[in-house]
Amino acid sequence: MNWIHIASILGAAIAIAIGSVGPALGQGRSVAAAMDAIARQPEAANTVSRALFVGLAMIETMAIYCLVIALLLLFANPFA
Amino acid sequence: MTINSPLESHIVFTIGSVPVAQPVITTWAIMAALVTGSWWATRRLRVEHPSRVQAALEMIVETVTVQIRETIGGAPKPYLPLIGTLFIFLLVANWSSLLPGVEPPTATLETDAALALIVFAATLWFGVRALGLRRYLATFAMPSAFMLPINLVELFTRSFSLTVRLFGNVMSGAFMIGVVLSLAGLFVPIPLMALEMLTGAVQAYIFGALAMVFIGSAISEASDNQQGTPA
Numbered sequence: 001m002n003w004i005h006i007a008s009i010l011g012a013a014i015a016i017a018i019g020s021v022g023p024a025l026g027q028g029r030s031v032a033a034a035m036d037a038i039a040r041q042p043e044a045a046n047t048v049s050r051a052l053f054v055g056l057a058m059i060e061t062m063a064i065y066c067l068v069i070a071l072l073l074l075f076a077n078p079f080a
Numbered sequence: 081m082t083i084n085s086p087l088e089s090h091i092v093f094t095i096g097s098v099p100v101a102q103p104v105i106t107t108w109a110i111m112a113a114l115v116t117g118s119w120w121a122t123r124r125l126r127v128e129h130p131s132r133v134q135a136a137l138e139m140i141v142e143t144v145t146v147q148i149r150e151t152i153g154g155a156p157k158p159y160l161p162l163i164g165t166l167f168i169f170l171l172v173a174n175w176s177s178l179l180p181g182v183e184p185p186t187a188t189l190e191t192d193a194a195l196a197l198i199v200f201a202a203t204l205w206f207g208v209r210a211l212g213l214r215r216y217l218a219t220f221a222m223p224s225a226f227m228l229p230i231n232l233v234e235l236f237t238r239s240f241s242l243t244v245r246l247f248g249n250v251m252s253g254a255f256m257i258g259v260v261l262s263l264a265g266l267f268v269p270i271p272l273m274a275l276e277m278l279t280g281a282v283q284a285y286i287f288g289a290l291a292m293v294f295i296g297s298a299i300s301e302a303s304d305n306q307q308g309t310p311a
């Protein structure tokens with residue numbers, strides 16, 4: 001195990017750890033806003049929840065990108 | 081403990097010089113099951129006294145139709161086969177990991193890329209069909225000509241993100257279950273598998289909903305243009 005392997009593992013762990021913080025905050029905010037909107041206007045619940053799902057999927061993609069980078073570092077590292 | 085790379089797929093056999101991987105076989109099995117199941121379920125459709133299978137099928141078709149009508153707008157008929165097939169196939173593919181020994185084919189990058197390419201082509205097709213080629217291409221420079229590169233890049237990045245989103249969600253679920261299974265045996269992975277069922281259903285819905293949103297944006301640019309130009 002040379003230093004490139006060690007750096008790759010550390011890089012993967014850091015990528016996931018930091019990369020999941022932002023999407024978590026963003027998803028929390030969007031769910032809170034959607035709950036607020038549904039509480040104010042219960043008849044718009046269908047529209048709001050569909051927009052919420054699509055938006056959550058968009059935000060979640062950021063975390064998924066970090067996951068893919070981590071997997072590339074671990075399993076398909078071009079330098080190791 | 082060795083973990084197989086989730087980015088590579090196991091090649092089972094080769095036909096001539098074409099290697100056939102495990103996800104391809106699973107995909108064809110799911111397709112065969114869906115086609116046979118659809119043929120069997122729609123064999124005897126009746127208007128009066130519908131059977132239980134027919135009632136369930138009508139509920140699925142009705143739900144998808146309502147979703148399409150609310151998201152895309154207009155008559156849902158041209159989009160129903162594509163969106164419905166995508167949703168049902170993805171649901172079955174994501175849940176196929178519940179069968180012992182079966183890996184979901186959506187946990188490999190290639191399957192997801194193929195599905196995203198279908199959505200990409202369908203977006204172009206419906207856009208061109210609604211507007212004609214010249215005016216559909218003009219929508220890429222729509223607010224102003226400066227938006228042209230951004231719109232072109234968006235066309236490709238959203239297909240890419242569609243691929244990576246489905247791959248990441250399904251694969252990470254299967255990966256987590258594999259890791260937990262190798263650490264602690266009997267009942268521990270069951271809550272994770274239940275969570276994975278929920279994730280699979282949500283991802284199938286998200287994929288179908290995003291396909292509808294993409295097609296709807298191509299169509300609605302069309303209707304905006306028609307309102308903008310005096311007829």
